[in-house]
Amino acid sequence: MFDTIPTALVILTLSALAAAVFAIGWLSRLKKQLSQLGIRVLESEDIGKIKDAARKTESYESRMTECEHKADESQNQLMEHKTKLSELADKLAASEQKMASFEVRFDELSARLESVGQKANKNEDGLAQTVPNIKALADEIKSIKEFQTATEKIHSLIQAAFDDLQVAAPPEESPGTMPEAIKPEEASQGPEEWQEETKDQKMSGSHRWKF
Numbered sequence: 001m002f003d004t005i006p007t008a009l010v011i012l013t014l015s016a017l018a019a020a021v022f023a024i025g026w027l028s029r030l031k032k033q034l035s036q037l038g039i040r041v042l043e044s045e046d047i048g049k050i051k052d053a054a055r056k057t058e059s060y061e062s063r064m065t066e067c068e069h070k071a072d073e074s075q076n077q078l079m080e081h082k083t084k085l086s087e088l089a090d091k092l093a094a095s096e097q098k099m100a101s102f103e104v105r106f107d108e109l110s111a112r113l114e115s116v117g118q119k120a121n122k123n124e125d126g127l128a129q130t131v132p133n134i135k136a137l138a139d140e141i142k143s144i145k146e147f148q149t150a151t152e153k154i155h156s157l158i159q160a161a162f163d164d165l166q167v168a169a170p171p172e173e174s175p176g177t178m179p180e181a182i183k184p185e186e187a188s189q190g191p192e193e194w195q196e197e198t199k200d201q202k203m204s205g206s207h208r209w210k211f
Contacts, residue, residue, distance in 0.1 A: 009085065012078050019074055023067050030060050 037053045 009081070012081055016071075016074050016078055019067075019071055023064075023071060026067070027064065030064070034060075 034057065037057070
């Protein structure tokens with residue numbers, strides 16, 4: 001596409017030169033014809049021919065004016081084409097700069113992508129090494145939970161057995177009844193001391209059965 005731009009400029013330039021050469025040749029020919037016509041007018045006394053020559057002269061002048069106008073239009077078009085070509089050249093340079101920046105950006109992204117891929121491979125290797133450790137830890141946690149569940153079951157069974165023993169134990173003697181045999185050292189103790197001793201024995205028994 002950009003190779004055709006210089007070709008178009010050359011064609012437009014040649015066309016303008018051809019039009020200028022044609023106008024110069026036509027003007028010289030017209031001048032020659034006018035000279036011949038003037039000579040004929042001077043030699044001839046025919047008024048009709050003089051009027052016809054005047055009309056032709058006016059026609060030639062109008063044609064010359066039209067040719068000059070077309071030449072100006074061609075020159076203006078040539079300038080417009082040059083301006084457009086300059087704008088296209090600037091746009092092409094800007095596009096080339098953008099392409100260069102895009103290539104640099106693409107290289108940066110490629111390098112980042114390669115770095116990310118390397119990090120992903122390292123993470124994958126680390127994950128492969130971590131999975132067995134996680135599995136072993138999960139097995140250990142499972143074993144601890146199973147042991148805790150078994151311990152809770154044993155504790156509940158012991159507590160239930162202790163509760164059954166508490167229910168099956170004989171009722172305490174009333175303060176008014178006397179025991180069958182009283183030791184000499186217990187004879188000096190009053191009812192309040194007996195109650196405290198009994199309470200201490202119950203508490204010590206409960207501590208033996210509970211965890």
